[in-house]
Amino acid sequence: MSAPPARPAPPEPPQAPKVTEREARRVAEAAREQDWRKPSFAKELFLGRFRLDLIHPHPLPADEDVRRGEEFLARLRDFCETRIDGALIEREARIPDEVIKGVKELGALGMKISTDYGGLGLTQVYYNKALALIGSASPALGALLSAHQSIGVPQPLKIFGTQEQKDAFLPRLARTDISAFLLTEPDVGSDPARLATSAVPDGEDYVLDGVKLWTTNGVVADLLVVMARVPKSEGHKGGITAFVVEADAPGITVEHRNAFMGLRGLENGVTRFHRVRVPAANRIGPEGAGLKIALTTLNTGRLSLPAMCVGAGKWSLKIAREWSAVREQWGRPVARHEAVGAKISFIAATTFALEAIVDLASQMADEDRNDIRIEAALAKLYGSEMGCLIADELVQIRGGRGFETADSLAARGERAVPAEQLLRDLRINRIFEGSTEIMHLLIAREAVDAHLKVAGDIIDPDKPLSAKAKAGVNAAGFYARWLPKLVTGPGQLPRTYGEFHPAGHPDLSTHLRYVERASRKLARSTFYAMSRWQGRMETKQGFLGRIVDIGAELFAMSAACVRAELLRTTGEHGREAYQLADVFCHQSRIRVEELFTRLWSNTDDLDRRVVDGVLSGTYTWLEEGVVDPSGDGPWIADATPGASTKENVHRPIR
Secondary structure: OOOOOOOOOOOOOOOOEEEHHHHHHHHHHHHOOOOOOOOHHHHHHHHOOOOHHHHHOOOOHHHHHHHHHHHHHHHHHHHHHOOOOOOHHHHOOOOOOHHHHHHHHHHHHOOOOHHHHHOHHHOOHHHHHHHHHHHHHHHHHHHHHHHHHHHHHHHHHHOOHHHHHHHHHHHHHOOOEEEEEOOEOOEEEEOOHOOOOOOEEEEEEEEEEEEEEEOOOOOOOOOOEEEEEEEEOOOOOOEEEEEEEEEEOOOEEEEEEEEOOOOOOOOOEEEEEEEEEEEEHHEOOOOHHHHHHHHHHHHHHOOOHHHHHHHHHHHHHHHHHHHHHHHHEOOEEHHHHHHHHHHHHHHHHHHHHHHHHHHHHHHHHHHHHOHHHHHHHHHHHHHHHHHHHHHHHHHHOHHHHHHOOHHHHHHHHOOOHHHHHHHHHHHHHHHHOOOOOHHHHHHHHHHHHHHHHHHHHHOOOOHHHHHHHHHHHHHHHHHHHHHHHOOOOHOOOOOHHHHHHHOOOOOOOHHHHHHHHHHHHHHHHHHHHHHHHHHHHHOOOOHHHHHHHHHHHHHHHHHHHHHHHHHHOOOOHHHHHHHHHHHHHHHHHHHHHHHHHHHOOOOOOHHHHHHHHHHHHOOOHHHHOOOOOOOOOOOOOOOOOOOOOOOOOOOOOO
């Protein structure tokens, strides 16, 4: 019998693209959801319109969703208390296989997957409550489950997958298979226009070549969602495209398991693809839609991270309360000293607000009445920043014991409180799933979307004069209607939002009136900045960051007040909730006023001059007098496509 004809060698991968700043911005802009088909509380807030009606009365889950959610939380709590040893995971830097197998048996891999495919079908609200709970037992395990369901294969398949793809993959993902999301590369972070991993069409397949970095779950994953660039050719639109890839496919090598300052049990690695064949049937959506799929997935996926920050806040409050009541200084518990008491108040009030933000945004996501892309991004930004502050304050309250490891504390006979671990574990949240700096830019772009739609052509240097003239007419009409509404509003009327001042409770109506006034001031400030800087606005990242931070505080204040009123009307700790919301709003207003001042009184221009000097070597004399303990090697590892020369450390858990 003659041998079958040899398959022709797959085409060589194309070279990594060279892109300009303008081209990179075009790629990012094309990936955005362009339209607003549903109302958005946060979008309106940035436009100076305080739409309290979009979030109040607070939306509530259906009774059946509550019943199923609470039943699962009860089983999960028992599992966390009896099967998870967080200290062991921290010491060994690995989640035991039997724990992951137990998580699978619980059905936790399928919390967000429909029951039609063998999942639990939990709502976003209860999924986030579950992550907060399991993340308090082991942040690394919480990160594994979050990466699997929030940004891994299930969510993009749920939104964009074909019926055949859902039938093939979702039952596996609900019970047995762990997934990972692969976008970042050694030289590509938040600038996907330079994505180098390629997917070259070859018959009924695509051939993947490239290297992916920081692949959370990648070391143990069974299924991957991979972003790769398809070259444009006859019959192929090309562009960045999403694929479902079997993690054990020939040509895939997990070359390294990364180690970090926190989340020591995280199964995060470096994955190389060398001539990996992927069936065209495994492509998610059309060619070129990969980034849009990723961003849409993150609209709700980003809520998992602040959910775990809520869990961290709750634990921090418990430890701060118990410790500061027994530790005495100068004849009384340290909690009774104002310097420490202020920190405890901050932890309590901020934890209340973070839970209010996550629950509100999650319930809005479940109801699907509102567009929550800004709300989810604000929750991620605010939760990660405030979570780190909470952990830092807890360490400070604990003093030297806060800096000491839990194992060391236990070895000398004291309670093993992992406060320093919390600080290390939470630090990555300011970088994960979009760094704080990138989140500022992303949210700012959405916040000024209405302005760019009517006046963007005026400041776009590539637009012809005819387009600028037409935009000028449209802008004149828009601003003639919009600007007068920013002068006065219900926040200036003393009895507005009176239902938030029930008898015997702190007055939250005054805070909501402040939010209304501040939102109009925020919109005026944004308009003035656009008028002043026009096309240079996108370079004013310091200003844009402060605009977004003000919006985040206003959103947090609104959520806290609405949650307090919900708890009051349902009889669940209403008076205490009002107290916490009142304290949080007073603290938040101080931060908002400082941010408003810093919009126009800052060191941004001076900072740029110093940066120029640092980069040109003007200040190298300041670096003298130390030794550099860094090792040798390039700043960025070589990611040239090709066969792997390293051992495959991939270890699926069965």
